[in-house]
Amino acid sequence: MRRVKFPSNKAKKIKLLITDVDGVLTDGRIIVGSGGEEFKNFNVADGTGIRLGLRAGLKIAIISGRKSAATQIRAKELGINELWQIEGDKEKICEKLRRKHKLSHSEIAYVGDDIYDIGIMKKVGFAVTVPDAVDEVKQVAHYITRKAGGHGAVREVIDFLLKSQKKRLISFISILLACGCLCMSSCSKKAELPPIQPHQTEAGERVEGGFSYTAAEGGKVIFEVEGEKATGLGGDTVHIEKPEVKWYSGDGVVTVKADKGVLTKETEDICFEGNVSVNSASDWISCDRLDWIASEGKMTARGGAKGEFYLSDGSED
Numbered sequence: 084m085r086r087v088k089f090p091s092n093k094a095k096k097i098k099l100l101i102t103d104v105d106g107v108l109t110d111g112r113i114i115v116g117s118g119g120e121e122f123k124n125f126n127v128a129d130g131t132g133i134r135l136g137l138r139a140g141l142k143i144a145i146i147s148g149r150k151s152a153a154t155q156i157r158a159k160e161l162g163i164n165e166l167w168q169i170e171g172d173k174e175k176i177c178e179k180l181r182r183k184h185k186l187s188h189s190e191i192a193y194v195g196d197d198i199y200d201i202g203i204m205k206k207v208g209f210a211v212t213v214p215d216a217v218d219e220v221k222q223v224a225h226y227i228t229r230k231a232g233g234h235g236a237v238r239e240v241i242d243f244l245l246k247s248q249k250k251r252l253i254s255f256i257s258i259l260l261a262c263g264c265l266c267m268s269s270c271s272k273k274a275e276l277p278p279i280q281p282h283q284t285e286a287g288e289r290v291e292g293g294f295s296y297t298a299a300e301g302g303k304v305i306f307e308v309e310g311e312k313a314t315g316l317g318g319d320t321v322h323i324e325k326p327e328v329k330w331y332s333g334d335g336v337v338t339v340k341a342d343k344g345v346l347t348k349e350t351e352d353i354c355f356e357g358n359v360s361v362n363s364a365s366d367w368i369s370c371d372r373l374d375w376i377a378s379e380g381k382m383t384a385r386g387g388a389k390g391e392f393y394l395s396d397g398s399e400d
Contacts, residue, residue: 093209093225094247098190100136101177101203102237104147104154106196107213110233123153124233132238133161139245144180146173148199174202194240196220196232211240294323306330308353310344321346326355328375337363339373352376359384 105111108129114122136143144165145158151168158166167176181191189208193200196216204210204223212224213232221227228236294313297304310323326344330337342357353375361368361384371386 093189094192094244096189097141097192097209097244097248099142099144099180099184099186100192100194100241100244101144101146101180101207102194103196103200104145104151105149106216106232107194108145108157108233108237110231111196111215121151121153123151123157125153125157126233126235126238128235129233129237130157130161132235132241133163136241136245137162141241141244142184146176146203148173172202173199174206177203177206192240192244194228194237294321304331308344308346319348321348326353328353328355337361339375341373 102108105113105123108125109123112124116122133143142165143163144167145154145163146167146169147154148170149168150170154168155166165180169176177191177193180186181188187208188206191207192209192211193203193207194211194213195201195204196213198217198219200212201220201223204212204220210223210225211228212220212226213228213230213236215231216224216227228239230236230239294310295308297307307329308323309327311325313324314322323344323346324342326339326341328339328344330339339355339359339361341355341359343355345354345356347353355373355375357371359370359373361370361373361382368384368388370384370388373382373384375382
């Protein structure tokens with residue numbers, strides 16, 4: 084099977100993403116109960132991707148050829164206001180959406196998997212399908228996702244759209260239910276740290292009355308660290324009690340607090356342990372441990388992690 088590389092020039096123009104449901108947001112299976120009730124399996128990764136897309140300003144709509152209460156509930160849960168469940172011409176709905184949002188066809192992406200999606204896919208600027216789609220659909224698609232329908236295909240598309248439009252998430256934490264782990268990625272530059280000298284002390288001596296320093300780059304503060312006490316100032320690592328770290332980004336301030344923290348001076352890595360909380364103006368997570376790996380630009384939270392956190396870098400096209 085021929086796999087087409089993502090056409091970045093097409094993805095950069097997209098302002099509206101339209102997706103089918105059965106076979107795209109689900110794996111295509113429909114479970115019918117004895118009372119006639121219908122059940123569908125939706126993927127958590129797709130849901131997270133949709134929230135990220137909406138938060139970044141991407142318009143998202145659903146057009147399904149079947150009426151389903153499960154689909155309606157899922158759309159409402161994700162904050163999708165444009166839900167169309169019709170038995171008929173999907174192209175007409177696509178045209179209504181195009182006119183409503185005053186878009187050209189080149190500014191619309193569509194994800195479908197069956198012959199009823201071909202008409203729209205031939206018109207839009209970015210046509211996507213899934214690996215198990217019918218051959219006729221694959222022939223008109225600009226790209227075939229690596230992920231299967233119902234297994235993160237829509238998330239894959241949204242991630243690429245955001246990256247292509249330079250709307251990368253500098254900080255994103257998503258709950259991974261399978262392993263109880265959260266990850267937050269960052270694209271921020273490495274800061275030039277000033278000497279860590281809140282007090283002149285001997286190595287290993289406990290510093291009472293507070294510990295603090297600021298990391299800056301080009302006169303701009305990247306992050307600040309404060310703590311109630313600190314030891315190990317003369318060594319490779321500084322152990323901080325009750326650390327509070329503030330990272331500054333395009334979205335504002337992200338604050339991390341914990342019972343203990345260990346700062347590695349050479350690499351700028353920080354490990355937080357005990358009652359860890361991460362907060363921005365609107366989002367939060369809590370966990371038992373969080374590691375900041377500066378060289379990789381990544382935060383990883385483990386143990387009792389819960390909550391959700393999204394933060395964009397504020398970059399423009």
